[in-house]
Amino acid sequence: YLFGRKKATEVAHVVWEQVIQKGDLVVDATCGNGNDTLAMLKMVLDDSDACGGHVYAMDIQKDAIESTSSLLDQTVGSKEKCVKLFNVCHSKMEEIVPENTRVRMVAFNLGYLPGGNKSIITVSETTLSALKAAERILMPGGLISVVVYIGHRGGREELQVVEAFGSGLPVNDWVCCKVQMLNRPLAPVLVFMFKREN
């Protein structure tokens, strides 16, 4: 069940499973070491050899792109071709997602690259631009998923920006909520923004 899982990302993955369908196109806005990309790929792939579904994954760090590529290589082999990796800032996601494409989910896992350079970190300004871009490209029935870490400097401010963004989305079109652990005050906060079907 949902909260039996220890990690915030695992809770997020359970929510994604309810939204993502085989054959979908989804965006990983912060691919890091590729764990989320891999989870998404498994959700969009159908049984055929061709790529029914796709993941577009991006990161500003070349190291992260390489790390994701190597994880996919080791785990999904030829299905790696169903993931497109981009070494860009997520605020530019509209430049890489083809126009008029139906995007089922845009997922953010904010903060720094685990095991990498902790000074390279998501920042409120580009996170907000990327959320706005995600809002524009998301299909009805889609999800913007954000895992926000508050234990590092700037984390709480970034959470405020994410929460303000979700709070401002029109109530007729969006269902926005957050999951916060009351007895683990430094645990990551999950923010989900579901775009209603028309």
Ligand code: SAM
């Ligand atoms: N999802 C990853 C995984 O499963 O391993 C973990 C992501 S890690 C917490 C955050 C990542 O965001 C880092 O790899 C960092 O380089 C990346 N990042 C920071 N600023 C970014 C930006 N403006 N655009 C895209 N990625 C960014």
